[in-house]
Amino acid sequence: MKLSALTRTRRGRAMLAAVPTVAVIGVLMGGVAQGAVPVSMAISGQQFKIGADLLEGTGFSQYAGEAKDADGKSHPVAIANIKDATLHNLCQSVKVPGMPLGLLISAGTDPKNPVKATDLQIGMSDLRGTAQFNQIRIGVDASTVNTKAHGSKGDFAMDSDAITIDDLKQVSSSTSAAVFKLTDLHLKISDGTECF
Template identity: 55%
Template sequence: MSFRSFVRSHAGRVTLTAIPVALAVSLLGAGVAQGAVPVSFSVSGSQFQIAASSLEGTGFSQYAGVAKDTAGKSHPVAIANIASATLHDLCQSVVSETPLGKVGVLITAGGGDRPASASDLQIGMTGLKGDSSFEHIRIGVDASTVNTQAKGMAGDFAQDADTVKITNLQQTAWSTQASVFTLTGMKLQLTDGSKQCF
């Protein structure tokens, strides 16, 4: 079975697994077609963590896709799009192996009454945990007809909603991007890799 066939035949399973957990969150606006994520860059060889005490967004969709790294390796992902999002107590962390050992980067933002915000947010993720609620959700729509600018492949399983809210968000991802990402009170730290978002 080819990788493309694997992704298409398992798209429903990936999505259904995400539904009870929370589905969603973070990255890219226009130009995503054919279920490819992302169009504008190759992903690194490291996944990263994103956490937030709460995420609230409008214009949500989610479907299966593929992220490719610079070596040409394909990684199956669940793609989540949010047209406009606010994130409270945002945390992002990644750990990389270097000749000097493990090196981590930890970024925090959006604390207190000054949440971080993003427009045209899209994320290519492999795991998501949290408590979620949706308004006017449609489950089982064709990925090419979701109500967001970014869309998936025709015939693939997808879902969309007018609004999404996720509390106690924990997410593992290959990619994240947005047309505008405002990180209020941003703090960046280099670590030994032992301190991550969750």
């Protein structure tokens, strides 16, 4: 085989291997680069993991909801809103389905410079950690919660003036924010390693 043909073949294989990687980076970093992701976005349907040593927030609410994918299919989620949030030692991971490949993002590793977000909204299916709520109200109507975003009238909800979660572990379908400041951002292609 001629050297030029061999070079073209190797380049072709390398490009094929890079396609899933570029796609994952584009999906995750598109919203970060713009600074805001619309709440009405169509979700991919693929879940990702978020971990943090500590989340502190003011203006919290949570209620049941749904997120729709590009085909219009509904996915049930628990929707959490935080007016102002700080996250210490944030980790976010997503795996490429069926491949030993993923994307791993870390930020806010310096205790003096945590990740900060305003009007943070998360659509999740699982949440773990040790939580403390200040001035909590459980059983309020979702249309009357104390955050800008709210649920449907007649739906069950809870809200609080402040929230703290130690050792946060969360499985999510979507995250959006008016501003999402990722200090010491580090994004890397991984072997599929996840935050937890």
